[in-house]
Amino acid sequence: MAGDTVAGALGFAEEIRGRAADIEACRRMPKDLAARMAGAGLFRALVPTRYGGGQVHPREFFDAVMTTAEADGSVGWCHMIAASTGLLAATLADDPARAMFAADPNAIVTGVTAANGRAQMVPGGVRVSGRWSFGSASQVSQWICGGSVLVENGEPRRTAQGGKEVILPFFEARDVEIHDSWHTSGLCGTGSNDIEVRDAFVPEGRWVALGAPPRLDAALYRFPFFGLLALGVSAVSLGIARNAIGAFVELAGGKRPSGSRRTLAQRGSTQHDLARAEALVASGRALTLEAIDRAWQQAERLDRLDTEVKGQLRLAATNNAWSAAEAVDLLYHAAGGTSIYRSNVLQRCFRDAHVATQHIMVARPTYEVVGRVMLGMEPKTPL
Numbered sequence: 001m002a003g004d005t006v007a008g009a010l011g012f013a014e015e016i017r018g019r020a021a022d023i024e025a026c027r028r029m030p031k032d033l034a035a036r037m038a039g040a041g042l043f044r045a046l047v048p049t050r051y052g053g054g055q056v057h058p059r060e061f062f063d064a065v066m067t068t069a070e071a072d073g074s075v076g077w078c079h080m081i082a083a084s085t086g087l088l089a090a091t092l093a094d095d096p097a098r099a100m101f102a103a104d105p106n107a108i109v110t111g112v113t114a115a116n117g118r119a120q121m122v123p124g125g126v127r128v129s130g131r132w133s134f135g136s137a138s139q140v141s142q143w144i145c146g147g148s149v150l151v152e153n154g155e156p157r158r159t160a161q162g163g164k165e166v167i168l169p170f171f172e173a174r175d176v177e178i179h180d181s182w183h184t185s186g187l188c189g190t191g192s193n194d195i196e197v198r199d200a201f202v203p204e205g206r207w208v209a210l211g212a213p214p215r216l217d218a219a220l221y222r223f224p225f226f227g228l229l230a231l232g233v234s235a236v237s238l239g240i241a242r243n244a245i246g247a248f249v250e251l252a253g254g255k256r257p258s259g260s261r262r263t264l265a266q267r268g269s270t271q272h273d274l275a276r277a278e279a280l281v282a283s284g285r286a287l288t289l290e291a292i293d294r295a296w297q298q299a300e301r302l303d304r305l306d307t308e309v310k311g312q313l314r315l316a317a318t319n320n321a322w323s324a325a326e327a328v329d330l331l332y333h334a335a336g337g338t339s340i341y342r343s344n345v346l347q348r349c350f351r352d353a354h355v356a357t358q359h360i361m362v363a364r365p366t367y368e369v370v371g372r373v374m375l376g377m378e379p380k381t382p383l
């Protein structure tokens with residue numbers, strides 16, 4: 001599949017664009033679309049080849065997500081969540097990884113890393129109870145994970161550093177209850193409802209310890225999980241902004257603002273805002289690819305990425321999210337009253353772009369963390 005991921009995403013773009021309004025109205029990804037995208041391998045681009053995945057270069061993952069997000073931000077988001085969760089196949093024990101990924105090539109695996117669950121150790125595995133917000137694409141998933149504090153003899157187990165040990169147990173979809181909680185301003189079609197399990201049994205080996213090193217040795221799996229997740233989130237943001245640029249260009253050529261003899265496209269301010277939006281998106285992608293290539297070169301030579309390189313990945317991702325929102329804002333306001341109507345793509349891009357900025361992986365405090373690294377200080381939080 002390597003080399004074909006972006007082409008595969010492009011193959012769905014026209015259909016996704018045509019169904020975007022319905023996807024938003026239904027507040028979830030359609031099962032038929034998800035199944036066909038899974039069949040095309042889009043959701044397992046980062047899964048090891050030994051389990052039927054693509055194990056693609058991070059550049060390819062980034063551009064494929066950006067492509068589906070340009071067609072529709074919500075579908076791009078679901079694509080990103082499922083593909084990035086596939087990274088965990090390199091850390092899972094071999095038998096569970098084969099059962100989840102290789103046994104059914106079309107299985108979709110998603111989840112939430114926040115440690116809102118409690119995993120009680122029992123003979124043969126753990127029993128987990130918990131409720132998690134932001135369960136994107138859960139309705140179309142066959143396997144769903146949820147971050148959980150590992151408990152032994154009634155007390156949380158501790159890591160070598162003294163913190164609580166957090167694992168990501170994987171549940172069969174039938175064990176997960178989905179609560180209808182996703183009523184939001186943007187990215188409405190992601191179906192990111194609350195998910196819950198009650199006393200769900202997960203057998204030994206069907207979980208990974210959060211932060212554990214991958215079991216498989218390859219350049220891709222030397223990238224930090226959260227670093228690639230952040231890049232995926234930001235790829236969605238840039239895709240949304242590219243959608244806004246295309247919609248604005250189409251609008252500007254035909255709209256004649258009230259009281260004006262010129263079309264919107266003939267206004268100097270329009271030309272300025274459009275060029276500025278394009279620069280924000282294009283420069284963000286260029287910075288990202290530079291950071292990815294630098295990290296890849298290091299990953300091919302060393303066992304792990306250094307802090308500076310990881311910081312540059314996080315900086316590029318955070319910059320993308322906020323630059324994309326700024327680009328969409330410019331075009332939303334330049335379009336005038338037309339952009340507020342539900343029938344106009346710009347209003348959806350405006351809402352989607354601002355919801356994406358709220359993800360913790362691209363939140364503004366990341367700038368502070370990267371700045372500390374640049375100043376030779378230890379980051380307060382891991383990169």
